[in-house]
Amino acid sequence: MGDTKMRIGLALAATLGLWLTSGDVVHAADCGSADEISITELNWPSGAFFANLHQIVLSKGYGCNATLTPGDTASSTASMAARGKPDINPELWVDNVKDFWAKVTAEKKVYAAGHPVIEGGIEGFFIPKYVAEAHPDLKSITDLAKFKDLFPDPADPSKGVLYTCQPGWSCEVLIANMAKAFKLDSTFNLFSPGSSAALDATIVKAYQRKEPIVTYYWAPTPLLGKYPMVRLEMPPYVEGTCNNDKNCTSPKPSDFPPGKIVTAVSTAAKDKAPGPAKYLAAFTIKNQVVSQMLAWADDNKATPADTAKQFLKTHEEIWTKWVPADVAARVKAGL
Structure with a gap:
């Protein structure tokens, strides 16, 4: 009887171990890579908020080794151009870095995964x-x-x-x-x-x-x-004016340039982590919702991580559309 109980116990333990191992494998496979996926935590409120959202979703939902790297536009773009790291810049204002963007996209080092703000800046x-x-x-x-x-x-x-x-x-x-x-x-x-x-x-x-x-x-x-x-309403934006030049002698009535904002991602990260790449492509939030979340953070003296968690808890109707149901379930459990 003792041997029988022992054999049953060993069998159950083996089965449980196999289940846990296979679960871990499946979880890691959702990310596609065990390599670090680095995200620039930008030094302004919306950029830091987006970075922490990505870190939570990628780590809790996809099982990625997702890390945050403090930075700004200049340091992030320089590093992405030279080393292909960080892997993700969550809020890149393309018109502010035209030369960088033209270079890295032509070299296929970096691509625009999506638009984090629906209306742009x-x-x-x-x-x-x-x-x-x-x-x-x-x-x-x-x-x-x-x-x-x-x-x-x-x-x-x-x-x-x-x-x-x-x-x-x-x-x-x-x-x-x-x-x-x-x-x-x-x-x-x-x-x-x-x-x-x-x-x-x-x-x-x-x-x-x-x-x-x-x-x-x-x-x-x-x-x-x-x-x-x-x-206040403005006339349409006119391309090619000298309005940005301090020596401009004939400025033209024109709106502000369109604020094109992208989620900039290294092509290496896309290739090794296709699941997260699909999430980053789907990630987009209305401007007013972002502003409301930043206002909540300001009122509550909340960190960017706290703000990201608050968004995930209160806006499931938005973010669950970005990811498969099993990923969403893991994110919720992780909160």
Whole structure:
């Protein structure tokens, strides 16, 4: 009887061991590779949020050895071009790195797996929603000159004030040329608060006091997730203007360049991890949802990892469409 029990116990143990081993193999095979898959954790809110989402889904859902590498656009693109690492840049603004993108895509080192933000990046001139509701005739950039007295410049009350981006950003030159192109330079002064944090503080102060303000801003961002703002309509974007050139003598009325954002992935990672590559191709979120998640993070002093987990817990209707059902189940269990 003892021998029989022992044989049964050994058989069960062997079966359990086989089941666990085969389960582990299947889990690893979902990734396609045991090699490290490195993800740039970019140093701005949306880029860090996307990076942590990928790390959780790839590690918990696909069983990948997915790691985060701190970085920014310059360091990430330089490393991808030279070494093919990191494997994933979760939020690459292509127009900011045209030379890099042309080179690595021509060499087939890197490709655009997908578009993390459905509408792309958004830049523009914004007014608070309460201003738009109180002044329904103020709809576009071409209407703005008629409303200069609504936005008086404290330093020069004869003109309105249009808040711009921080000095040194590419938008600084672009906005200066836009002001000339739309003939706003005769009715508005341009003013930069000096930093993105100071610009945020200026907008929040105006919002809390329900004061009129017109300002440059961009999305996805925490601020637009918290404070409803309306983008002034612009004419279509015109290709080939000199609006980005500080020496431009004939700027043209034009919208901001389209904010093309891609999930940049090394072709080596795609080849060795086809399952995760399909997920990265499917990954895309509406701009407003991203801004709302970043606003939640700001309100709760949450880390990018916390924000990613919160998104996965509260937006299953979005992310479960990116992955097979078994991968989704493992992600949920991992949370």
